[in-house]
Amino acid sequence: MTRFILAIALSAALAAPAFAQTAAPVIAPGDAARGKDIYMRDACYTCHGTTGASTSFVGPKLAHAGLTANRILRQLRQPQAQMPAYTEKVLSDKDAADLIAYVLSLSEGPSPSGKDIPLLNR
Ligand code: HEC
Numbered sequence: 469m470t471r472f473i474l475a476i477a478l479s480a481a482l483a484a485p486a487f488a489q490t491a492a493p494v495i496a497p498g499d500a501a502r503g504k505d506i507y508m509r510d511a512c513y514t515c516h517g518t519t520g521a522s523t524s525f526v527g528p529k530l531a532h533a534g535l536t537a538n539r540i541l542r543q544l545r546q547p548q549a550q551m552p553a554y555t556e557k558v559l560s561d562k563d564a565a566d567l568i569a570y571v572l573s574l575s576e577g578p579s580p581s582g583k584d585i586p587l588l589n590r
Contacts, residue, residue: 495537495538495541495561495564495565495568496565497565497569498562498564498565498566498567498568498569498570499565499566499569500566500569500570500572500573501570502566502570503566503567503568503569503570503571503573504570506559506563506566506567506570507567507570507571510554510558510559510567512527512530512567515527515551516528516529516530519531519574520571520574520575526550527551530571530574530575531574531575532575533575535571535572535575537568537572540567540568540571540572541564541568544559544564544567
């Protein structure tokens, strides 16, 4: 099992750079609040964690500045490797746009640190 998870993590790490792109988004700006509901409904959190931090999950971290709308859309429709595909049949373009807005919002603002948690600073 550990070996399986390592293999997935390794393939994700190797595949990531080739996936980078900078073209203008092909999808209209979405509603991040609605996207959060879709993220939970469609079980993205089971592999990427509820905050996209993915510390001990199967999927890679989503809260990072390297993501673009196009890159997320391509990953949803035609995943690089292990991730299940989310085709138009299960995820409409509108839902995809909202989901993308939410995933992009995960990397906005400062990353949480121990200094921001009152209980750890007594
Ligand atoms: C069964 C586990 C699983 C589920 C469920 C899942 N993912 Fe993934 N995801 C992965 C894995 C593994 C990768 C690494 C690339 C691959 O295998 O395709 C990945 C890669 C990604 C990437 C690319 C990250 C990058 O830095 O390029 C994005 C974006 C992403 N997932 C978003 C989502 C969203 C949004 C959902 C929900 C609709 C979702 N994933 C559901 C496992 C999952």
